[in-house]
Amino acid sequence: MEEGSAYHLPVLLQEVITNLQIHPDGVYVDATFGGGGHSRAILEQLNENGRLIVFDQDEDAYANRIDDPRVTFVQQNFRHMQRFLKLYKSTPVDGILADLGVSSWQFDTAERGFSTRFDGDLDMRMDKRATQTAAALLQSSTEKQLQLIFQEYGEVTNARTLAKIIVQERKARPMRTISEFKSVIQPIVKGNPQKYLAQVFQALRIAVNDELGALKDILTQSAEVLKPGGKLAIITFHSLEDRLVKNFMKMGQFEVQDDAFSFETPPKLFRLVTKKPVTASPEELKRNTRSRSAKLRVAEKL
Numbered sequence: 454m455e456e457g458s459a460y461h462l463p464v465l466l467q468e469v470i471t472n473l474q475i476h477p478d479g480v481y482v483d484a485t486f487g488g489g490g491h492s493r494a495i496l497e498q499l500n501e502n503g504r505l506i507v508f509d510q511d512e513d514a515y516a517n518r519i520d521d522p523r524v525t526f527v528q529q530n531f532r533h534m535q536r537f538l539k540l541y542k543s544t545p546v547d548g549i550l551a552d553l554g555v556s557s558w559q560f561d562t563a564e565r566g567f568s569t570r571f572d573g574d575l576d577m578r579m580d581k582r583a584t585q586t587a588a589a590l591l592q593s594s595t596e597k598q599l600q601l602i603f604q605e606y607g608e609v610t611n612a613r614t615l616a617k618i619i620v621q622e623r624k625a626r627p628m629r630t631i632s633e634f635k636s637v638i639q640p641i642v643k644g645n646p647q648k649y650l651a652q653v654f655q656a657l658r659i660a661v662n663d664e665l666g667a668l669k670d671i672l673t674q675s676a677e678v679l680k681p682g683g684k685l686a687i688i689t690f691h692s693l694e695d696r697l698v699k700n701f702m703k704m705g706q707f708e709v710q711d712d713a714f715s716f717e718t719p720p721k722l723f724r725l726v727t728k729k730p731v732t733a734s735p736e737e738l739k740r741n742t743r744s745r746s747a748k749l750r751v752a753e754k755l
């Protein structure tokens with residue numbers, strides 16, 4: 454078995470390597486190290502002058518770090534990428550990869566609280582040093598905030614009812630664990646319970662880790678730290694992320710503006726390397742169910 458593959462099987466591995474068009478003596482960033490599958494494949498393409506700066510905010514991923522003089526591990530949120538690249542005198546860079554979301558390890562470890570399949574603390578922090586867990590977020594958010602989280606991040610159809618029952622029940626009933634939370638919301642679960650819970654958990658996870666905020670930050674910073682000709686490769690797992698990546702790579706902004714109201718369009722920052730998102734081959738789909746929703750987009754800095 455490949456090192457790290459029990460922790461996480463890298464998705465779209467060959468597609469990432471091909472599209473990054475790696476220079477053997479270049480400087481590369483893997484913003485989401487996880488089990489290091491992508492990092493190891495990038496390293497294989499680098500000679501002794503190449504460098505790889507990797508980020509992961511999770512101490513469990515840090516435990517997988519690669520002992521190699523060409524690699525620097527930064528156990529921080531990738532939203533601080535630019536700052537740390539400057540600190541390590543590593544700008545400008547030749548390529549950046551971000552393989553978003555949680556790793557299989559995080560998802561399959563009951564006490565991390567990411568999966569509806571287990572019981573455990575309702576935690577969901579990728580960075581265990583962060584103070585706000587999913588349980589804390591459920592306790593401290595207003596009803597309106599909760600509604601928006603479920604609506605925007607989970608596309609939960611009865612987000613308002615869900616937010617209402619949480620706020621109604623939270624003083625009297627604990628919601629510290631997955632099973633406690635599930636039993637509180639059980640009366641209002643709509644449609645297929647598994648699908649419903651998956652949407653609710655996705656929404657909470659995105660909110661706890663401010664995943665879309667971090668993604669916007671790394672996209673913006675990529676445009677500043679990449680060399681002209683440098684490649685940006687992002688793998689997303691749901692449409693909220695993919696839309697931000699697509700718009701940013703195409704137009705240098707996150708939202709499509711209504712032309713009638715826009716006074717100036719921002720300058721183009723990237724040229725698309727992949728015209729359409731790259732998805733998993735039938736072989737990979739068979740090997741790794743997690744690759745089902747993966748979409749890779751690659752762009753070149755102008």
Ligand SMILES: C[S@@+](CC[C@H](N)C(=O)[O-])C[C@H]1O[C@@H](n2cnc3c(N)ncnc32)[C@H](O)[C@@H]1O
Pocket residue numbers: 457461462463464484485486487488489490491492508509510511514529530531532552553554555556557579667
């Ligand atoms: C899908 S996994 C990456 C797997 C990796 N490519 C591999 O081959 O094993 C995502 C990893 O990125 C980390 N991560 C997600 N968002 C992050 C962020 N904003 N800052 C730092 N690390 C993040 C998670 O902790 C997780 O370990």
